[in-house]
Amino acid sequence: xxxxxxxxxxxxxxxxxxxxxxxxxxxxxxxxxxxxxxxxxxxxxxxxxxxxxxxxxxxxxxxxxxxxxxxxxxxxxxxxxxxxxxxxxxxxxxxxxxxxxxxxxxxxxxxxxxxxxxxxxxxxxxxxxxxxxxxxxxxxxxxxxxxxxxxxxxxxxxxxxxxxxxxxxxxxxxxxxxxxxxxxxxxxxxxxxxxxxxxxxxxxxxxxxxxxxxxxxx
Amino acid sequence: xxxxxxxxxxxxxxxxxxxxxxxxxxxxxxxxxxxxxxxxxxxxxxxxxxxxxxxxxxxxxxxxxxxxxxxxxxxxxxxxxxxxxxxxxxxxxxxxxxxxxxxxxxxxxxxxxxxxxxxxxxxxxxxxxxxxxxxxxxxxxxxxxxxxxxxxxxxxxxxxxxxxxxxxxxxxxxxxxxxxxxxxxxxxxxxxxxxxxxxxxxxxxxxxxxxxxxxxxx
Amino acid sequence: xxxxxxxxxxxxxxxxxxxxxxxxxxxxxxxxxxxxxxxxxxxxxxxxxxxxxxxxxxxxxxxxxxxxxxxxxxxxxxxxxxxxxxxxxxxxxxxxxxxxxxxxxxxxxxxxxxxxxxxxxxxxxxxxxxxxxxxxxxxxxxxxxxxxxxxxxxxxxxxxxxxxxxxxxxxxxxxxxxxxxxxxxxxxxxxxxxxxxxxxxxxxxxxxxxxxxxxxxxxxxxxxxxxxxxxx
Amino acid sequence: xxxxxxxxxxxxxxxxxxxxxxxxxxxxxxxxxxxxxxxxxxxxxxxxxxxxxxxxxxxxxxxxxxxxxxxxxxxxxxxxxxxxxxxxxxxxxxxxxxxxxxxxxxxxxxxxxxxxxxxxxxxxxxxxxxxxxxxxxxxxxxxxxxxxxxxxxxxxxxxxxxxxxxxxxxxxxxxxxxxxxxxxxxxxxxxxxxxxxxxxxxxxxxxxxxxxxxxxxxxxxxxxxxxxxxxx
Numbered sequence: 014x015x016x017x018x019x020x021x022x023x024x025x026x027x028x029x030x031x032x033x034x035x036x037x038x039x040x041x042x043x044x045x046x047x048x049x050x051x052x053x054x055x056x057x058x059x060x061x062x063x064x065x066x067x068x069x070x071x072x073x074x075x076x077x078x079x080x081x082x083x084x085x086x087x088x089x090x091x092x093x094x095x096x097x098x099x100x101x102x103x104x105x106x107x108x109x110x111x112x113x114x115x116x117x118x119x120x121x122x123x124x125x126x127x128x129x130x131x132x133x134x135x136x137x138x139x140x141x142x143x144x145x146x147x148x149x150x151x152x153x154x155x156x157x158x159x160x161x162x163x164x165x166x167x168x169x170x171x172x173x174x175x176x177x178x179x180x181x182x183x184x185x186x187x188x189x190x191x192x193x194x195x196x197x198x199x200x201x202x203x204x205x206x207x208x209x210x211x212x213x214x215x216x217x218x219x220x221x222x223x224x225x226x227x228x229x230x231x
Numbered sequence: 232x233x234x235x236x237x238x239x240x241x242x243x244x245x246x247x248x249x250x251x252x253x254x255x256x257x258x259x260x261x262x263x264x265x266x267x268x269x270x271x272x273x274x275x276x277x278x279x280x281x282x283x284x285x286x287x288x289x290x291x292x293x294x295x296x297x298x299x300x301x302x303x304x305x306x307x308x309x310x311x312x313x314x315x316x317x318x319x320x321x322x323x324x325x326x327x328x329x330x331x332x333x334x335x336x337x338x339x340x341x342x343x344x345x346x347x348x349x350x351x352x353x354x355x356x357x358x359x360x361x362x363x364x365x366x367x368x369x370x371x372x373x374x375x376x377x378x379x380x381x382x383x384x385x386x387x388x389x390x391x392x393x394x395x396x397x398x399x400x401x402x403x404x405x406x407x408x409x410x411x412x413x414x415x416x417x418x419x420x421x422x423x424x425x426x427x428x429x430x431x432x433x434x435x436x437x438x439x440x441x442x443x444x445x446x447x448x449x
Numbered sequence: 450x451x452x453x454x455x456x457x458x459x460x461x462x463x464x465x466x467x468x469x470x471x472x473x474x475x476x477x478x479x480x481x482x483x484x485x486x487x488x489x490x491x492x493x494x495x496x497x498x499x500x501x502x503x504x505x506x507x508x509x510x511x512x513x514x515x516x517x518x519x520x521x522x523x524x525x526x527x528x529x530x531x532x533x534x535x536x537x538x539x540x541x542x543x544x545x546x547x548x549x550x551x552x553x554x555x556x557x558x559x560x561x562x563x564x565x566x567x568x569x570x571x572x573x574x575x576x577x578x579x580x581x582x583x584x585x586x587x588x589x590x591x592x593x594x595x596x597x598x599x600x601x602x603x604x605x606x607x608x609x610x611x612x613x614x615x616x617x618x619x620x621x622x623x624x625x626x627x628x629x630x631x632x633x634x635x636x637x638x639x640x641x642x643x644x645x646x647x648x649x650x651x652x653x654x655x656x657x658x659x660x661x662x663x664x665x666x667x668x669x670x671x672x673x674x675x676x677x678x679x680x681x
Numbered sequence: 682x683x684x685x686x687x688x689x690x691x692x693x694x695x696x697x698x699x700x701x702x703x704x705x706x707x708x709x710x711x712x713x714x715x716x717x718x719x720x721x722x723x724x725x726x727x728x729x730x731x732x733x734x735x736x737x738x739x740x741x742x743x744x745x746x747x748x749x750x751x752x753x754x755x756x757x758x759x760x761x762x763x764x765x766x767x768x769x770x771x772x773x774x775x776x777x778x779x780x781x782x783x784x785x786x787x788x789x790x791x792x793x794x795x796x797x798x799x800x801x802x803x804x805x806x807x808x809x810x811x812x813x814x815x816x817x818x819x820x821x822x823x824x825x826x827x828x829x830x831x832x833x834x835x836x837x838x839x840x841x842x843x844x845x846x847x848x849x850x851x852x853x854x855x856x857x858x859x860x861x862x863x864x865x866x867x868x869x870x871x872x873x874x875x876x877x878x879x880x881x882x883x884x885x886x887x888x889x890x891x892x893x894x895x896x897x898x899x900x901x902x903x904x905x906x907x908x909x910x911x912x913x
Contacts, residue, residue, distance in 0.1 A: 031683050033890050053682075053683055055682060055683060055889075055890070057890075058620070059550065059551075060476045060479070060620050060623050061476075061620050061622055061623055062619075062620050062882075063888045063889070063890055064682060064844075064882070067679050068677045068678055068679040069678065069679060070678065070679050071678055074673070074676060074678070075619060076479065076621075076671035076672070076673050077479065077480070077607075077618045077619035077620065077621040077671070078619040078620055079476070079477065079479050079620055079673075079674075079675070080620075082675060083476075083477040083478075083479070083530075083674040083675045084675040084677035085673060085675065085676055085677050085678070086677075088882055089682060089878075090682060090876075090877045090878025091682030091842060091843070091844035091846060091877030091878055091889060092682075092882045093846050093882050093885040093888035093889065094619060094620065094622060094882045094883050094885070095622070095885075095888060096554070096622050096623065096624070096625075096626045096627060096654075097476070097502070097550065097551075097553075097554040097623045097624045097627070098554040098555055098557070098558040098624075098626070098627045100551075100554070101550065101551030101554050101555060101794075102555075102790070102793060102794030102795070102862065103862075103888070103890060104551060104795075105551055105555075105569065105570065105571070105794055105795030105796065106792075106793045106794045106795040106862060107795060108793075108862070108890050108891065109890075124574075129576075135528070135535060135538055135539070135545075135547075136527060136528060136529030137525060137526050137527040137528050137529065137547040138526060138527070138547060138548075138549055138550070138577075139526050139527035139549075139550050140526070140549070140550035140551060141549075142549035142550075142551075142552075142571045142572050142575060142577060143549045143550060143551030143552065143569075143571040146569075146570035146571045146572065146573060147551075147570055147571070147795055173575065173576050174574060174575050175575060176573070176574065176575065177573065177574035177575075178574075249451050251658050271450070271451055273450060273451060273657075273658070275658075276852070277782065277783075278708045278711070278852050278855050279708075279852050279854055279855055280650075280851075280852050281656045281657070281658055282450060282612075282650070285911050286909045286910055286911040287910065287911060288910065288911050289910055292905070292908060292910070293851060294711065294903035294904070294905050295711060295712070295839075295850045295851035295852065295853040295903070296851040296852055297708070297709065297711050297852055297905075297906075297907070298852075300907060301708075301709040301710075301711070301762075301906040301907045302907040302909035303905060303907065303908055303909050303910070304909075306650055307450060307646075308450060308612075308644075308645045308646025309450030309610060309611070309612030309614060309645030309646055309657060310450075310650045311614050311650050311653040311656035311657065312650045312651050312653070312851060312852065312854060313653075313656060313854070314786070314854050314855065314856070314857075314858045314859060314886075315708070315734070315782065315783075315785075315786040315855045315856045315859070316786040316787055316789070316790040316856075316858070316859045318783075318786070319562075319782065319783030319786050319787060320558070320561060320562030320563070320630065320787075321630075321656070321658060322563075322783060323562055323563030323564065323783055323787075323801065323802065323803070324560075324561045324562045324563040324630060325563060326561075326630070326658050326659065327658075342806075347808075353760070353767060353770055353771075353777075353779075354759060354760060354761030355757060355758050355759040355760050355761065355779040356758060356759070356779060356780075356781055356782070356809075357758050357759035357781075357782050358758070358781070358782040358783060359781075360781035360782075360783075360784075360803045360804050360807060360809060361781045361782060361783030361784065361801075361803040364801075364802035364803045364804065364805060365563055365783075365802055365803070391807065391808050392806060392807050393807060394805070394806065394807065395805065395806035395807075396806075555794075555796070559799075562787075563801070563802065564787070564799050564800060564801060565800050565818035565819065565821075565823055566799070566800050566816075566818060566823075567791075567796050567798070567799035567800070568796060568797050568798050568799070569795070569796060570795065584798075586797035586798060586827070587797065589797075591797055591798075595818070616883070617883075618883060619883070651848070651849075651850060651851070651884075652883075652884050
């Protein structure tokens with residue numbers, strides 16, 4: 014089983030040189046720590062910044078410079094600033110090459126739910142609906158099962174969805190999976206020490222695999 | 232009969248302190264020369280400039296600074312620059328208080344034609360259609376009759392229209408007229424030395440006047 | 450150039466009455482109009498509809514207006530940092546309309562730009578689509594969304610001039626430039642107010658035409674929600 | 682930051698083939714990409730669709746491409762300064778689509794912003810409305826207009842950096858920022874090319890994400906159409 018840092022590290026291997034990437038709150042933010050050697054990507058924050066740098070040192074904290082998670086950040090040389098309308102024009106227009114975000118549920122059709130638990134959580138969708146509706150390439154970072162041990166990879170989402178037929182790939186503590194066009198979770202890789210049978214039991218939606226499933230590489 | 236400078240001078244009396252104004256090409260551009268004492272207006276150019284100043288002196292000519300008529304201009308202190316999309320957002324959003332433009336024909340309903348003579352002139356509409364469709368307050372500066380002596384203030388436009396039911400006021404070499412909501416040219420003022428009968432003969436559309444029509448003041 | 454300067458935050462918010470629809474700039478607490486919010490608290494106007502990406506935190510920003518019961522309705526995209534908000538919502542004291550963040554930004558831009566409606570893919574197939582026209586273009590489905598306007602927009606900028614031109618700083622820009630275009634009356638508070646002609650026209654984010662009242666604010670706290678630090 | 686620099690105008694326009702759809706920045710001759718236009722003339726590509734507010738003048742700008750018969754179709758708002766244009770149009774050699782200037786600007790913005798359609802009042806009741814959906818909002822009629830995209834956008838900026846960030850100057854900005862967002866490949870020529878990190882992020886008009894290729898142009902003529910001078 015992977016911890017959240019290992020999930021982030023595995024996702025980081027999906028990055029290709031020259032990509033513009035939007036990282037959601039939570040595990041996706043950690044991906045920035047594992048960008049492979051020789052790969053240069055530019056991180057976008059939907060509150061209006063392209064070219065996010067590392068968190069600031071104590072002396073360099075600037076209240077006017079935060080990411081979408083409201084964390085203080087810095088800018089890399091070559092960064093640019095813009096309004097929220099321009100930021101979502103960038104997102105909606107398909108200019109971001111890769112979007113990585115968390116989820117509460119994903120369906121075998123690629124639907125995603127990550128913004129609302131009726132009568133329980135009313136935080137709002139923030140930019141998630143725009144991101145999932147616009148991005149060509151969406152990777153979800155999530156736990157395979159919830160705290161009660163129930164699968165979060167479902168036939169159909171039970172929670173209100175954030176977007177439909179949009180997720181392309183999922184990385185969990187157990188596996189890397191791809192949503193295939195006909196519907197279904199295609200098992201691409203298993204985490205070290207995890208069996209296909211364990212993954213099958215933790216996946217409520219249709220799990221598809223052929224032959225020997227390779228182990229994840231980092 | 233007024234010359235074009237006098238038309239511009241009469242229109243300038245419509246300016247109120249604090250107005251943002253878009254001036255079209257031709258006579259409207261001349262209005263800037265007659266802004267009354269104590270009145271401050273800000274001129275917008277739809278190619279992306281707010282706060283147009285006078286034409287530059289020989290040494291101050293800047294090829295990167297032109298108005299919508301492609302004339303070299305200067306900027307006043309407090310000017311701002313923006314893109315064409317932002318400029319027409321400003322226009323379409325109704326932020327310009329007054330638009331002054333030329334016309335080939337105006338109908339008694341307030342329709343305006345000023346962009347095309349079929350099979351003869353194919354220059355294009357430029358920003359005119361956006362301006363007339365968006366502005367709350369449009370004044371047309373034009374000749375009352377064309378070169379063949381035919382009225383340009385018509386029941387209906389004969390040329391392809393630029394916009395419908397949009398013109399509020401017209402200033403010609405003969406008169407100041409208002410388009411009334413029920414349709415018709417209400418004669419507000421006559422030019423010095425011009426009779427109501429002369430104006431009536433030069434106006435094909437319905438001309439409305441009551442009692443003594445005052446003479447224009449400058 | 451036309452002078453837009455008013456003396457104070459209290460003068461700037463003059464005319465805002467009970468029931469007004471306000472847009473307030475800021476993302477989280479970043480770039481919020483601190484001085485005007487304080488003035489609104491002093492004035493005590495009620496039944497406000499507030500359009501803002503977030504609702505502040507419990508003890509700061511719009512959260513303070515919620516505490517005082519001044520807000521009737523909130524239009525936002527994310528309100529997760531605010532317990533009092535959640536309580537008022539669940540108890541039915543507060544109306545709330547949650548919108549995708551990009552839809553919120555674009556609806557406000559459309560309000561200022563004279564575009565009554567546009568199509569966006571955000572929210573297709575979700576609760577957000579309920580009651581909205583769905584239309585396919587080039588094989589993909591989109592929702593029709595309408596413009597959003599307000600009686601007053603209240604924004605905070607870094608620098609401003611007496612003609613109302615504004616320059617924002619860092620990610621404190623966020624929703625403010627669009628909001629400034631979408632209200633009948635736009636109020637700007639700035640950290641530094643300079644004479645018209647001081648700012649480079651090429652660097653202005655919000656042209657003065659959009660700003661009706663401007664003043665230099667003071668005592669900016671600029672509270673940080675997530676102070677996140679690198680070790681080295 | 683990702684390096685977008687190419688060696689020359691000829692390298693920048695590599696891949697532009699016969700039949701391509703191009704957007705070209707500029708208002709009149711102000712802000713046109715002089716170096717790239719010269720390279721397109723050298724390359725001699727044909728059957729181009731050019732989207733640009735104007736069509737240059739007879740002996741400069743896009744007018745030179747018209748002279749060489751490289752343009753099949755022109756999408757513009759005003760073409761009044763160009764006799765050769767008028768001749769080709771009347772003789773049927775050239776297709777032309779004339780659009781209201783604000784509609785042209787907004788359709789290009791929409792193309793870059795993922796908005797397939799929007800409503801604008803410009804053109805209601807005119808020839809421009811033919812075949813278009815008309816809809817009333819709040820008692821006023823609007824036309825539905827669709828996004829506009831291109832294979833290549835070619836823009837000229839004042840300053841640019843190696844990451845593709847652009848700053849325009851004066852009214853030479855015009856259509857270029859929107860065009861840069863609306864093409865598969867955006868090419869920028871700049872008067873001054875600087876290392877990434879040199880430009881103030883707060884002053885950038887076009888973020889580098891939109892620019893695929895950038896180079897420093899040379900020999901800018903910046904021809905003026907209407908040199909208008911004050912006496913004093």
